[in-house]
Amino acid sequence: MLVAKYSLYNLHFKKAAGTSRGILLQKETWYISIWDDNNPNIVGKGECPIFRGLSFEDNAEYEKVLSWTCKNINMLYPYLEKRDLLEKDSLSKNNYDYYTSKDLEQINDFFKKIKDYSSIIFGVETAIRDLVNGGKGIIFPSDFTLGLGEIEINGLIWMGEKETMQKSIDEKLRDNFHCIKLKIGAIDFESEIELIKNIRKRYSYHDVELRVDANGAFNSKNALQKLQVLSKYNIHSIEQPIKQGNWEEMSKLCSLTPLPIALDEELIGVNKISEKTTMLSLIKPQYIILKPALAGGYRGSKEWIEIANKNNINWWITSALESNIGLSALAQWTYTLKNPLPQGLGTGALFTNNTYSPLKLIGSKLNFIG
Numbered sequence: 287m288l289v290a291k292y293s294l295y296n297l298h299f300k301k302a303a304g305t306s307r308g309i310l311l312q313k314e315t316w317y318i319s320i321w322d323d324n325n326p327n328i329v330g331k332g333e334c335p336i337f338r339g340l341s342f343e344d345n346a347e348y349e350k351v352l353s354w355t356c357k358n359i360n361m362l363y364p365y366l367e368k369r370d371l372l373e374k375d376s377l378s379k380n381n382y383d384y385y386t387s388k389d390l391e392q393i394n395d396f397f398k399k400i401k402d403y404s405s406i407i408f409g410v411e412t413a414i415r416d417l418v419n420g421g422k423g424i425i426f427p428s429d430f431t432l433g434l435g436e437i438e439i440n441g442l443i444w445m446g447e448k449e450t451m452q453k454s455i456d457e458k459l460r461d462n463f464h465c466i467k468l469k470i471g472a473i474d475f476e477s478e479i480e481l482i483k484n485i486r487k488r489y490s491y492h493d494v495e496l497r498v499d500a501n502g503a504f505n506s507k508n509a510l511q512k513l514q515v516l517s518k519y520n521i522h523s524i525e526q527p528i529k530q531g532n533w534e535e536m537s538k539l540c541s542l543t544p545l546p547i548a549l550d551e552e553l554i555g556v557n558k559i560s561e562k563t564t565m566l567s568l569i570k571p572q573y574i575i576l577k578p579a580l581a582g583g584y585r586g587s588k589e590w591i592e593i594a595n596k597n598n599i600n601w602w603i604t605s606a607l608e609s610n611i612g613l614s615a616l617a618q619w620t621y622t623l624k625n626p627l628p629q630g631l632g633t634g635a636l637f638t639n640n641t642y643s644p645l646k647l648i649g650s651k652l653n654f655i656g
Contacts, residue, residue, distance in 0.1 A: 287363070310607075313637070332412030334406045433654060443455055443458065466485070468481070470500055500527045506539075521545050605633045613645065
């Protein structure tokens with residue numbers, strides 16, 4: 287019989303993290319542990335990194351749902367019985383044919399109960415895989431976890447004073463990052479353009495790829511004008527220029543934009559395959575950005591990838607301020623996807639009280655050291 291428990295952990299930022307939604311000083315996360323009561327010494331660990339103020343699941347029911355999840359975790363015992371099938375990624379809905387109809391009904395019932403709680407799905411999926419693989423933090427075995435592979439990531443620059451941002455940019459460039467992501471929308475637009483202009487004076491787009499993330503800071507009246515200004519500096523893409531939920535407006539913007547648009551927050555809370563298909567068909571973005579802890583776990587994120595591929599929409603993976611437990615699992619999964627673009631997994635050094643990390647950043651390359 288499977289047993290599970292959960293606990294709360296608050297992560298503290300080393301430096302205040304600026305976004306267009308305000309300043310972040312700490313980040314709430316929940317850990318979930320799962321074990322077989324016949325062998326309690328082997329424990330699978332996962333992380334449920336709720337993102338207050340952003341997550342669709344940010345409500346008073348969250349801990350109740352987490353408690354229900356732990357009390358009913360034995361509904362996922364078929365995964366343990368058929369542990370060899372996890373090598374075929376049987377957590378994906380596409381591989382449910384490996385199970386009996388009874389198993390399938392039981393698994394489906396479990397995930398239906400928590401379908402609107404992406405971070406809990408992410409934590410459960412991680413912990414189950416960890417348990418099946420021996421409780422050693424190996425979630426997706428690959429060349430990456432053997433130390434034979436690496437992941438190119440972007441350097442993340444948080445919003446802040448112009449001088450602080452410039453210093454952070456210089457540090458990333460000295461560390462040989464070839465892709466830099468700038469959070470914009472917190473200081474005045476002219477100062478942000480000045481920062482970008484200074485980068486382009488020193489580095490061409492052949493040397494440094496620039497991504498910007500507006501976090502919905504623009505509005506329908508000024509968005510296109512600002513995109514036109516940004517396009518002068520060979521920007522790779524802009525994430526979420528306007529607030530999510532305005533599908534018609536975003537569709538219009540994507541059709542007129544002079545630089546590629548990537549949907550990020552737009553994906554949060556859209557959990558049905560039919561809704562995902564409708565949204566991407568209507569908006570037609572150039573990219574989508576997947577945070578499994580906000581996009582339905584690995585299961586839900588794979589659905590997004592499949593729909594995006596059918597619509598010739600490219601994508602990459604980004605972390606959602608997980609601790610090192612969640613970030614390690616996310617990096618392991620990301621490696622298996624073989625996406626050649628720089629990924630957004632550079633958040634492991636943000637916290638003063640983070641957990642042990644099996645990941646090591648060498649320049650702009652993320653490595654697994656175990």
